[in-house]
Amino acid sequence: MLSIAELQQLISDALVQRNFPKTPTTLYDPIHYFLHIGGKRLRPVLTLLATQLFEAPVNDSIPAALAIETFHNFTLLHDDIMDEAPLRRGRETVHQKWNVNTAILSGDALLIIAYQLLAESNPAYLPQILTTFNKMAQEVCEGQQLDMDFENSMHVSESEYVHMIRLKTSVLLGAALKIGAILGGATPSDQQLIYTFGVNMGIAFQLQDDILDVYGDPLKFGKQVGGDIIENKKTYLLINALRLAPSAVAKDIHHWMHLTVFNPEEKVDAITAIYNTLGIKEQAEATKNRFAQEAYAALDQINLPREKKQNLIQFADDLLIRES
Amino acid sequence: MLSIAELQQLISDALVQRNFPKTPTTLYDPIHYFLHIGGKRLRPVLTLLATQLFEAPVNDSIPAALAIETFHNFTLLHDDIMDEAPLRRGRETVHQKWNVNTAILSGDALLIIAYQLLAESNPAYLPQILTTFNKMAQEVCEGQQLDMDFENSMHVSESEYVHMIRLKTSVLLGAALKIGAILGGATPSDQQLIYTFGVNMGIAFQLQDDILDVYGDPLKFGKQVGGDIIENKKTYLLINALRLAPSAVAKDIHHWMHLTVFNPEEKVDAITAIYNTLGIKEQAEATKNRFAQEAYAALDQINLPREKKQNLIQFADDLLIRES
Structure with a gap:
């Protein structure tokens, strides 16, 4: 059984x-x-881990795993245009380094390359894999659209937010695992369980992201702490603060959100203080833990010895208690 | 055997x-x-015509045919952004009616929908169809990129131009036919022949477009005659005029191309007069006919009675002697 680090190396080399x-x-x-x-x-x-879980050779899943990575990069490339992001992983984004037209067309080609990689999979499994991939891809587009729609709305409910991150972030983790499981010869019920594990882990992962943005250790986080606050991003934290705040406090939040000129540090401190008073961090962590538990419960139901699942448990643990 | 009009209706209804x-x-x-x-x-x-040619039920090919149409619309939607086109078929383009971000993401979703439609095809043929579709999709992106590259280059050769339109326009016609043939149970050699028919027909079709832009009947053409000349578009006509013109005439062409303020009608008249002197129209028509003949020759080689091919011959004839 290959370790996570060994599988990472396998992907990098491929x-x-x-x-x-x-x-x-x-x-x-x-x-x-x-x-x-x-x-x-x-x-x-994740794709390789799922294939390995069902005791099939991981090499057969490498093209599909690369399809998942390529698809992910396609979404980042186009999202960066839409968000007008100048940097990605500390480097210039494509539309910044070249131009918007290049970024649109290269993104399109990247999506097509993802399908080319997918098509290299065992033909016996191709219809199933393609259906899983297509559904995921469509949902990711819908999630990105909802995320953009939320920017212009002051009334996003908690469940609407969770629905959005499920589509934008989580179904990709679910599909990555499910495709690996299909190629590993898993039963339909095990395919569904590992998908549920992935989706719930993905939601918990995104909630952890929201928490880290405000409560991350500046020395470990790697990004500016409070970035979401500065940008008025509708995170789980902000949505719940707006929901729970008494009207005077809500007014205060809106005041900060509408300022066009402000001291960023002051804004971050003020909003964080409000979150602290309202117990928003604890609430976010409780919700995160609920989704994490649902994830582990689904994994638990897969009828295989626990030691075989150790890699996946480790993966989820790393993702959910990370500090950056 | 359904007529072209009946197949068009089938597609519209679907x-x-x-x-x-x-x-x-x-x-x-x-x-x-x-x-x-x-x-x-x-x-x-075209997809349905190819399936019908090989005597298989056209209904089985409808999802794949819709995938071809959806893919075509995806390319138009994104191309319109890159070309900053305000209108498409006389109506506002998506980025104009909504905005660029919407047009990017809707285009992405449209490409994914094309793959969803494709995936509904007979699983036995899916690997082959998917490979054909992916190759075509990649080539269309490459063609669009070359078309954009040519805008900034004064040295595009005739063969580079034909290579570009082969990728940007023609392989889609070839793949539409080939996919229909695969679903119709055609032999690999017949699949290849019908692909060759489609690609060569596509090149002839694009050359006819270039000719019509300058020599079309204004009453029938539906677009502004000379639009390509006004925009300095590197068409087959312009490329060959630049290649064949004596240096004084070439200088004259460059003069018109570099003017930023000009009377459009005057520019169209001047460049058209140069084309006439150089015999560019005749040359373009000779090249068009050469590709058309290659197309018909490939179709001819498919070992089926000629009356079965009548629809496809009619289709190509309509495309290549059209006036709009």
């Missing part, structure tokens, strides 16, 4: 060895650049 | 009856709008 097309360079240079500016390759590792 | 998703409306409204602003549905009809 990505480097892969002969992606080269010309026209104006189309493919941005793709090569973007695929190699880093990232932990967590999602493709 | 597109209307199809339950595309509805929410989030911010994502799907633009897709519904764009899919229904018209178009002659020529490409999906």
Whole structure:
């Protein structure tokens, strides 16, 4: 059984060895650049972990795992245009380094490459894999749209928020695992269980992200603490603060949200103080733990000895108690 | 055997009856709008014609045919952003009616919907269809990139131009036919022949487009005659004029190309006069006919009675002697 680190290496090597097309360079240079500016390759590792769980050779799942990673990078590339983000992993984004047209078209090509990789999988499993992948891909687009819609809405409920992150972030983890399980020969019921594990882990992961943005250790977090607060991002924390705050406090939050000129540190401190008073961190952690438990419960139901699941449990633990 | 008009109706009906998703409306409204602003549905009809040629039921090919049409619309939607086009078929483009972010994401979703439709095809043929579709999709992206690259280059050769239109326009016609043939149970050699027919027909079709832009009857053309000349578009005509013109005439062409303020009618007249002197129209028509003949020759080689091919011959004839 290969460790998570060994599987990560396998993915990195496969990505480097892969002969992606080269010309026209104006189309493919941005793709090569973007695929190699880093990232932990967590999602493709999930695919391999799932295949390994069902005792099938991980090598057969490498193209599908790379399809998952390529798809993920496609979404990042296009999201960066939509968010007008100048940086990704500390490096220039594609639309910034080249231009928007290049970023649109390279993103399109990256999505098509994902399907090419997927098509290299065992033909016997192809219809199932393709259906799983397509459903996920569509939901990720819907999640991105909802995320953009929420920017212009002051009335996002907790359940609407969870629905959005389920689509935008979590179904990709679920599908990465399910595709690995299909290729591993898992039964439909085990495929569903591992998907449920992935989706719930994904929601808990995103909630952890929301918490870290405010409560992360500045020395370990790697990003500016309070970035979401500065940008008025509708996180789980903000949505619940707006829901729970007495009207005077809610007014205070709105005041900060509407200021166009402000001292960022002051805004972060003020909103964090409100979160503290309302017990928002504890509430977010409780919700996160609820989804984490649902994830572990689904994994538990897969009828295999617990030691075989150790890698996946480790993976989820790392994701959910991380500090950056 | 269904006629071209009957197959067109079949596609239109299937597109209307199809339950595309509805929410989030911010994502799907633009897709519904764009899919229904018209178009002659020529490409999906090719898929059905190919299936019918090999005597298989066309109904089995409808999802794949819709995938071809949906893919075509995806490319138009994203190309319109890149070209900053305000209108498509006389109606507002998506990025114009909504905004660029909506157009990017709706286009992405449209491409994914194309794959969902494709995945509904007979699983026995799915690996082959998917491979054909993926190769085509990648090539279309490459063609669009080359087209954009050519905008900034004064040195595009005739063969580079033909390579570009082969990728951008023609392989989609070839793949539409090949996928229909695969689903119709055609032999690999017949699949290849019908693909060759489609690609060469596509190149001839694009050359006819280039000719019509300058020599079309204003009453029948439906677009502004000379639009390509006004925009300095590197068409087959312009490329060959630059290649064949004596240096004084070439200087004259460059003079018109570099003017930022000019009377459009005067520019169209001047460049058209140069084309006439150089015999560019005749040359373009000779090249067009050469590709058309290659197309018909490939079709001819398919070992089926000629009357079965009548629909496809009719289709190509209509495409290549059209006036709009």
